[in-house]
Amino acid sequence: MDDPVLLTGAGGRVGQAILRGIGDAHDWRLLDREPLSSDHLPTGVGEDDVVVADVTDEDAIADAMDGVGAVIHLAGDPRPEAPWNSVLENNIDGTQTVYQAAVDAGVENVAFASSNHAVSAYETDTRTPEMYRPDDDYRLDGTELPRPGNLYGVSKAAGETLGRYYHDTEDLSVVCVRIGNLTEGHPPRNYERGQAMWLSHRDCAHLFDRCIRADYEYEIVYGISDNERKYYSIDRAREVLGYDPQDDSAEYTLAGDPIDDE
Amino acid sequence: MDDPVLLTGAGGRVGQAILRGIGDAHDWRLLDREPLSSDHLPTGVGEDDVVVADVTDEDAIADAMDGVGAVIHLAGDPRPEAPWNSVLENNIDGTQTVYQAAVDAGVENVAFASSNHAVSAYETDTRTPEMYRPDDDYRLDGTELPRPGNLYGVSKAAGETLGRYYHDTEDLSVVCVRIGNLTEGHPPRNYERGQAMWLSHRDCAHLFDRCIRADYEYEIVYGISDNERKYYSIDRAREVLGYDPQDDSAEYTLAGDPIDDE
Secondary structure, eight states: OOOOEEEETTTSHHHHHHHHHHTTTSOEEEEESSOOOGGGSOTTOOGGGEEEOOTTOHHHHHHHTTTOSEEEEOOSOOOTTOOHHHIIIIIIIHHHHHHHHHHHTTOOEEEEEEEGGGGGGGOOTTTTTGGGSTTOOOOBOSOSOOOOSSHHHHHHHHHHHHHHHHHHHHOOEEEEEEEOEEOSSSOOTTOHHHHHTEEOHHHHHHHHHHHHHSOOSEEEEEEOOOOSSOSBOOHHIIIIIOOOOOOOGGGGSBTTBOOOOO | OOOOEEEETTTSHHHHHHHHHHTTTSOEEEEESSOOOGGGSOTTOOGGGEEEOOTTOHHHHHHHTTTOSEEEEOOSOOOTTOOHHHIIIIIIIHHHHHHHHHHHHTOOEEEEEEEGGGGGGGOOTTTTTGGGSTTOOOOBOSOSOOOOSSHHHHHHHHHHHHHHHHHHHHOOEEEEEEEOEEOSSSOOSSOHHHHHTEEOHHHHHHHHHHHHHSOOSEEEEEEOOOOSSOSBOOHHIIIIIOOOOOOOGGGGSBTTBOOOOO
């Protein structure tokens, strides 16, 4: 079996989507700052594979990195409205701790959970809501400069830049995934923006599986399903990672209209 | 007279170059974490115009912002080799404190001292030293993603993104100046890279004068003189700010060769 994959923030929404989808496909080490109950763990993952620690705890993170082959780093304050002090500590400082520990431990690659909020201020009043619609060809592709719509998004952009630095200076392979709107079962209703950036649970798990297995240097990709309505390009994720999403929020719409509640 | 300009890091190298060049042109409020001696002050600036405070001190920065029209924010740990904890606190957290206080006080524009180190990892082994030479047409122009060569550069890139956020959400005018190699009298000797990114003292003062006076939304510009050998474009600074540099490191070379010590 390959070296274990360290998954930080394993108990969170994205972490649980990944574990439910590809829990059997890898040997895991799970990290969360809260204890994980047994229904949060894939089959075969026992207490010895779970680390309860904060990502800003350098010693604990260094210990958790021992023998690890790849890292999926999700831990942080996930609230778009999180205050500056929290994202500074949990998201910016915590992410630097994880990258540095990965380098020190000789880890080969890190997938970093960035966010659509790193670029949400591209959605200006003059551009929306047309950009959410299928006939609009506006696309962000990951080469654009960050334009965060909140301080959480600023912290995610900083995590991307930290990844660039650790790639360029330490040869760490880093992929930053700007995750869209992850919901289970169906796309968000009455929310065109969320439909345009929908990421289904199975596509999420598959995408991070590709982040573990693929060869890359430094990448910024968008993490959304193969939605008919979109303003994020998934070409780069397909090309570099072999991402092959199965879902499309349009399949849940009626006659091409946005999904409405009954 | 216009509202005073708040200059943070007034006692540092860049701050002193600015004050020596345009000390008479504005009404100043000077901030530094160390007391400033009288030879650091322009004529007409007295003790009442000097604030001794750390940029991470929210209350002190809020007080210093009172009645200010524009800010030149230079304060921070200036060492390219500065450790993470110092740049996290002084450069990232400190810069957020300054932007937020500027917004709260109704300041119109902030010029942020970014750095060539925010993009120094574009200088790869295969690209250098040719990119430092006059016949090479490789140019960075401020639209490229950050590629810091050190954690100090990461912190400067984060300051740029914070500026983008405060512009997009609070309508603050922000210009980020990626300052090159500022030396007094002549360009650095025996250092092609430094010659290609040389910023003379008078061009530095003039550039920040333009940052105070010009109208702009959000900009990233390069702060170098009009050097014959360069890999940073100054087109955007000329166009948006009206930057009109007077110096060129090539004027100090012999027969087009890099400057050598005797």
